[in-house]
Amino acid sequence: MIRNLDLTALRSFVTVADTGGVTRAATQLNLTQSAVSMQLKRLEESLGQPLLDRTGRGVSLTPQGEQLLSYGRRLLSLNDEVIARMTDKAYEGELRFGVPTDIVYPHVPQILKRFDREYPRMKINMISSYTRKLKEMLDAGKVDLILTTENECDAEGETLATQRLIWVGAPGGTAWRHRPMRLAFERTCLFKPWALRALDDAGIPWEMAVDTGSTRTVEASVSADLAVHAMIEGAVTAHMEPINHGGALPDLPTTQINMYQTHALSMLPLDALAGMVRQAYGAQSLATAAE
Incomplete structure (x- = not known):
């Protein structure tokens, strides 16, 4: 069975990792904190892996999350490159x-x-x-x-x-x-x-x-x-x-x-x-x- 990653949820995950928190990520993505949290939960469920360590103060990545972050950045970069080159909205x-x-x-x-x-x-x-x-x-x-x-x-x-x-x-x-x-x-x-x-x-x-x-x-x-x-x-x-x-x-x-x-x-x-x-x-x- 072929499964596809949710790129929207993946972008939320990468943004949380890059900004250091759900609040900052939500502001950058123009989403509510609850929407970002739901996307993170959905991504974890789809992969069957914990991606964030929520036991301490703030947000830190699990080993599985660190691995996904590397893949996620490459996937999103390729996605954004395709969009930029294939649409007429580039500057x-x-x-x-x-x-x-x-x-x-x-x-x-x-x-x-x-x-x-x-x-x-x-x-x-x-x-x-x-x-x-x-x-x-x-x-x-x-x-x-x-x-x-x-x-x-x-x-x-x-x-x-x-x-x-x-x-x-x-x-x-x-x-x-x-x-x-x-x-x-x-x-x-x-x-x-x-x-x-x-x-x-x-x-x-x-x-x-x-x-x-x-x-x-x-x-x-x-x-x-x-x-x-x-x-x-x-x-x-x-x-x-x-x-x-x-x-x-x-x-x-x-x-x-x-x-x-x-x-x-x-x-x-x-x-x-x-x-x-x-x-x-x-x-x-x-x-x-x-x-």
Whole structure:
């Protein structure tokens, strides 16, 4: 007897695995949480295998689920390629997407992956720079859509999220205990003056151990436990971790993550990209509220 996989249910499963939860997957797929859960259950029943481990907090894959994920990604990629090539809804061209380095993670890779899947003939060029430069490039027509980190949003933009800044250091590091406390920041980093002001107000002496134009230099210095940095909660990269200082360091302010879109270009893929960005940050807000 020939049996066929339910690609709709398979897409829900892969999206849950990629986004890390049913809530985020439901938002990305424009479905309810219950609909996604039902599709996952139906897929498990059709295969006769448990795909998700639901015993702990959050969602994790069983060994059978890990195996299916590999197959599922290939099947969906082939399905999407066939649809794109065999229909007349494909688009061609290029979009330029500007993102500050400190908010590339956790959402941007999945946004890029999803856009490439849904618009395979469109080239998306990601440009990473600091907020002021990205806004200048948008005004000059050099980028089509940008994300920014700011303390307020201009009238033509929209705020996607308000995030807390936190102190970060090396895993298990002690640099934050030293006085003066050594800091590592890019010269143009918006968060640097905020961090310095917070330390000054708290009466904590500091010195700039790294003053550079390179994000990699900052990451290397912090991960080596030579300095401390401040960044957006939830965007901490590998080899660094939030500092559990127990109140020994001052609280940092919040920052807005805003999105701006060019008005000189009107095309469905650009609007679709903006929608994917909104959904990614909307899913994050739902997950935060659920916690």
